[in-house]
Amino acid sequence: MAKELIRLVNCRKEFDGEVVLDSINLDIKDKEFLTLLGPSGCGKTTTLRIIGGFLKPDSGQVIFGGVKINDLPPHKRKINTVFQKYALFTHLNVFENIAFGLRIQRPKLPEKEIERRVHEALELVALNGYEKRSVTQLSGGQQQRIAIARAVVNRPQVLLLDEPLGALDLKLRKDMQRELKQIQQQVGITFIYVTHDQEEALTMSDTVVVMNKGEIQQIGTPIDIYNEPKNAFVADFIGESNIIDGVMVADNIVRMYGRNFQCLDKGFSHNENVDVVVRPEDIDIVPVEQGQIVGTVTEVTFKGMQYDIIVDFQGFKWLIQTTDHSPVGSKIGVKIDPDGFHIMKKSEYSGLYGDYSSYSAEYDELSADPEAGGQEDE
Amino acid sequence: MSSAVNESLSALSSRHRKQAFAYPYVLWMALFVVIPIVLVAVYAFTSVGGGFTLSNFYNMPEYTAVFGRSLWLAFVATVVCLIVGYPVALAISRTNPRTQRILMLMLMLPMWINFLLRTYAWMSLLENTGLINRALGALGVFDLINSIGLARSASPSQYVPIDHFQLINTGGAVVLGMVYNYLPFMILPIHSVIIKIDHSVIEAAQDLGASRGIVFRKVIFPLSISGVISGITMVFVPSVSTFVISKLLGGGTNMLLGDLIEMQFLGSAYNPHLGSAISLIMMAIVIICMGVMNKFGEGEEQAVVM
Numbered sequence: 001m002a003k004e005l006i007r008l009v010n011c012r013k014e015f016d017g018e019v020v021l022d023s024i025n026l027d028i029k030d031k032e033f034l035t036l037l038g039p040s041g042c043g044k045t046t047t048l049r050i051i052g053g054f055l056k057p058d059s060g061q062v063i064f065g066g067v068k069i070n071d072l073p074p075h076k077r078k079i080n081t082v083f084q085k086y087a088l089f090t091h092l093n094v095f096e097n098i099a100f101g102l103r104i105q106r107p108k109l110p111e112k113e114i115e116r117r118v119h120e121a122l123e124l125v126a127l128n129g130y131e132k133r134s135v136t137q138l139s140g141g142q143q144q145r146i147a148i149a150r151a152v153v154n155r156p157q158v159l160l161l162d163e164p165l166g167a168l169d170l171k172l173r174k175d176m177q178r179e180l181k182q183i184q185q186q187v188g189i190t191f192i193y194v195t196h197d198q199e200e201a202l203t204m205s206d207t208v209v210v211m212n213k214g215e216i217q218q219i220g221t222p223i224d225i226y227n228e229p230k231n232a233f234v235a236d237f238i239g240e241s242n243i244i245d246g247v248m249v250a251d252n253i254v255r256m257y258g259r260n261f262q263c264l265d266k267g268f269s270h271n272e273n274v275d276v277v278v279r280p281e282d283i284d285i286v287p288v289e290q291g292q293i294v295g296t297v298t299e300v301t302f303k304g305m306q307y308d309i310i311v312d313f314q315g316f317k318w319l320i321q322t323t324d325h326s327p328v329g330s331k332i333g334v335k336i337d338p339d340g341f342h343i344m345k346k347s348e349y350s351g352l353y354g355d356y357s358s359y360s361a362e363y364d365e366l367s368a369d370p371e372a373g374g375q376e377d378e
Numbered sequence: 379m380s381s382a383v384n385e386s387l388s389a390l391s392s393r394h395r396k397q398a399f400a401y402p403y404v405l406w407m408a409l410f411v412v413i414p415i416v417l418v419a420v421y422a423f424t425s426v427g428g429g430f431t432l433s434n435f436y437n438m439p440e441y442t443a444v445f446g447r448s449l450w451l452a453f454v455a456t457v458v459c460l461i462v463g464y465p466v467a468l469a470i471s472r473t474n475p476r477t478q479r480i481l482m483l484m485l486m487l488p489m490w491i492n493f494l495l496r497t498y499a500w501m502s503l504l505e506n507t508g509l510i511n512r513a514l515g516a517l518g519v520f521d522l523i524n525s526i527g528l529a530r531s532a533s534p535s536q537y538v539p540i541d542h543f544q545l546i547n548t549g550g551a552v553v554l555g556m557v558y559n560y561l562p563f564m565i566l567p568i569h570s571v572i573i574k575i576d577h578s579v580i581e582a583a584q585d586l587g588a589s590r591g592i593v594f595r596k597v598i599f600p601l602s603i604s605g606v607i608s609g610i611t612m613v614f615v616p617s618v619s620t621f622v623i624s625k626l627l628g629g630g631t632n633m634l635l636g637d638l639i640e641m642q643f644l645g646s647a648y649n650p651h652l653g654s655a656i657s658l659i660m661m662a663i664v665i666i667c668m669g670v671m672n673k674f675g676e677g678e679e680q681a682v683v684m
Contacts, residue, residue: 087578089579
């Protein structure tokens with residue numbers, strides 16, 4: 001597991017003078033499920049295309065198994081890709097689509113071997129019996145499975161997946177997420193997955209690479225990324241976050257709203273200005289007199305499992321997720337346990353995220369729309 | 379309830395109204411396509427006297443050579459158009475959209491000039507005293523050939539020096555005329571199919587291990603086959619029935635079906651009954667050829683509408 005397979009060293013890429021990738025350094029281990037996550041235009045697809053060989057970095061190195069492969073064309077790399085819009089061959093049936101890579105191998109594979117491997121691949125994606133079908137007759141989900149079968153049948157060392165579930169509906173997407181993870185474990189190869197959907201990234205990945213503006217913001221396990229975001233961008237992009245200006249008075253003590261809170265973070269300078277992250281689910285609502293701070297409810301949205309309520313604390317609006325209903329206009333107190341705080345150093349993103357003043361329920365609908373960030377880098 | 383009925387009634391009548399726009403075309407087709415074909419058939423199966431006869435077809439074997447030559451020259455022209463046109467279409471499709479528009483315009487530009495005029499222009503180029511032969515003469519090509527021929531000739535006194543190449547009035551000139559005139563009809567449909575091929579499909583093939591050659595052979599060409607079939611049809615059909623090109627560039631020696639038919643209606647051998655019979659057979663041959671071609675494109679979108 002720990003063996004390094006691919007390494008990007010200082011990879012930089014510009015399109016028409018615009019920097020899309022700025023000195024990317026990334027180690028990818030053998031057999032890991034790594035996700036490049038970020039909003040559209042963040043450079044995640046560009047990174048994937050550099051690994052696949054469809055783009056060359058302007059500077060920097062792409063290293064595969066210890067060998068520099070910058071100039072190796074795609075057809076000579078032991079890497080296969082599942083494309084965003086499947087890119088199946090419409091003039092070939094399901095069997096021939098999957099057999100495509102096998103048929104062009106030299107020395108020629110015996111027909112029996114091709115048949116056996118195509119059937120194996122079809123079994124992997126649970127589409128046995130579809131050999132003779134035309135690919136244009138298949139549903140989106142089935143086409144996606146064929147695209148996966150076509151890519152893994154070549155037994156690549158790495159499978160690249162470029163927003164493969166972007167065009168599927170929500171229910172199918174959830175099923176495919178589970179299935180993809182299973183397939184990855186079954187074939188035991190490295191998956192490099194590109195998505196703008198943070199939930200997808202957290203569900204499937206061993207490692208998440210959060211990107212923005214052509215730079216890597218943070219690399220870590222899903223749990224690290226969620227619990228210990230490095231800056232306001234990551235905190236906001238992964239899940240919901242309230243990000244408040246604070247001052248580190250001492251180790252384990254952060255000051256905001258004019259009072260000190262216990263937290264578990266240390267190692268900052270005395271009186272350093274910091275960003276304080278409080279996740280909406282880590283906030284307890286308590287009677288006003290017991291509250292560490294007190295605010296007014298300005299908005300309530302019923303979300304099924306919980307209420308999303310917006311609370312005004314001295315002009316700064318927080319999002320709180322709670323199962324208790326508090327009516328709009330009511331005054332509430334809140335209590336946050338020491339492990340509910342996460343302290344971040346100030347960054348270029350400070351002050352840009354984490355205020356819910358302009359919050360509306362529509363945001364959620366937008367981010368659930370698969371088309372919202374579907375296209376990028378094109 | 380009643381409003382629903384009204385709606386469906388008005389939908390019906392609006393459909394009728396839309397259909398009405400098609401009537402002029404239907405009328406046009408009936409007047410100038412269907413009736414002439416019926417007339418041709420009637421003429422083909424009647425004698426000068428007006429009675430039914432098959433005699434017009436009995437003489438057909440006499441013209442086997444003309445049929446053969448027409449089909450052969452049209453075939454050669456079509457093959458040349460395909461070999462020349464496909465790479466051009468492919469190359470144009472790889473440029474950026476702006477350049478593509480300019481290149482397509484340049485391709486179409488000659489067609490703004492009258493067809494006859496362009497063919498006459500080729501005459502003056504290919505003639506024995508035409509531009510090409512004069513240029514070759516000025517470059518000393520014929521002097522060179524003559525001096526070599528004279529030196530190697532067994533009996534120098536009988537050596538006949540040449541002062542031109544026979545370019546015009548050859549099968550080659552006819553093929554040249556066909557290729558020149560009909561090449562855009564090969565390039566256009568192929569180009570329009572190739573530009574519709576999703577680039578990610580090509581990347582997918584590369585990704586699966588296909589070199590450029592294999593990508594072309596196994597992906598681009600098969601996906602463009604419907605355009606190729608359209609192109610072949612659009613070059614072959616007018617080539618097989620042309621009479622102007624063969625008349626101007628082929629001289630009397632390369633009579634084609636078109637010339638033969640023209641002779642029966644306007645020329646010395648006036649016999650519309652025979653002319654109609656030949657036309658019918660030519661039509662049948664063309665339809666059979668296209669039917670065979672369409673078999674190759676089975677499963678593709680049918681780009682050829684006969």
